Amino acid sequence: MAITLVIADDQAMIRAGLRLIAETAPGVEVVGEAADGHQALAVTRRLRPDVLLMDIEMPGLDGLAAARRLLDDPRPPKIIMLTTFNTDDYLYASLRTRVHGFVLKSSPPEQLLDAIRAAAAGDAVIDPAVTTRVIASFANHPEPTAPAELATLTRRELQVLRRLAHGMSNSEIARELRIGEATVRTHVVHILHKLNLRDRIHAVVFAYEAGVVRPGQEPPGQADEDRTC
Incomplete structure (x- = not known):
């Protein structure tokens, strides 16, 4: 059975490219698109996809806020945030949500597809580049205490x-x-x-x-x- 996918990004060209990548992969079906966070909420709640691939920075209601609302629903989708992570505020706020993955827009197509499949299977995926950003960010933190x-x-x-x-x-x-x-x-x-x-x-x-x-x-x-x- 195919993994159903909704793509949310405010740039039409980005959505088209993501759709092309997803539709060339066996076992993945794009069932809807959204151009902002409000549309992402409406489309996702109507279509109930397995996975929502959503840009973190969108006008109106951003992807992070939309993700938090969807994750409070009784049957939330697996959510993968698509991002450039150009601010640490977004990085930390996103890492502490309950989404199932983070993929950079600069990542290769096969990495994106792996993230979609992993999220659909219930696993969580973090882009290695995001891990690197976490490491760099913690470099300026106080000496940690082991819990x-x-x-x-x-x-x-x-x-x-x-x-x-x-x-x-x-x-x-x-x-x-x-x-x-x-x-x-x-x-x-x-x-x-x-x-x-x-x-x-x-x-x-x-x-x-x-x-x-x-x-x-x-x-x-x-x-x-x-x-x-």
Whole structure:
């Protein structure tokens, strides 16, 4: 069964390009479009798509405000924010919502399609470039304090969390740690439950706020962790 998609962007050329990308992908059907946040609300509530791909900055009612309203509905769609993230205010406000992904407008088409499929499956996707922006933003924050919940993680879960924070996918983490991808998914579920986090997007924010990883720090190697754990 095809993933139904609504596209919301105030620029007609952008919408046309996104529609073209989506309609060339097997298993994705574009069922509607919107040019602002108010239209996005109306079209999404009428058509009930699986996924809403929405620009964060639109006239009238912006995408973030529209997303918050839709996510309060009884049967909200999976929402992916499409953005340039040109201000940190938008970055932090967006990361703390309950949307299922962030994709930059400069991202390649295959990354956009992967995000749509992942969101439809209930996963959350954060563009690696957004992760980089988070890292840079936390560089100017005060010294983090580790919350008590962090102590509930096992050694392996902590290894997985560190790699999530560096923007690694489940498959990349599996290869790095030499474990199965299904095992990684299980660890992610346990991490989110123990830390009371909604998804991997919030796990990235948590990792930097808690000092699990630090700005400018290279992704950990297995040998390095074996020496320190």
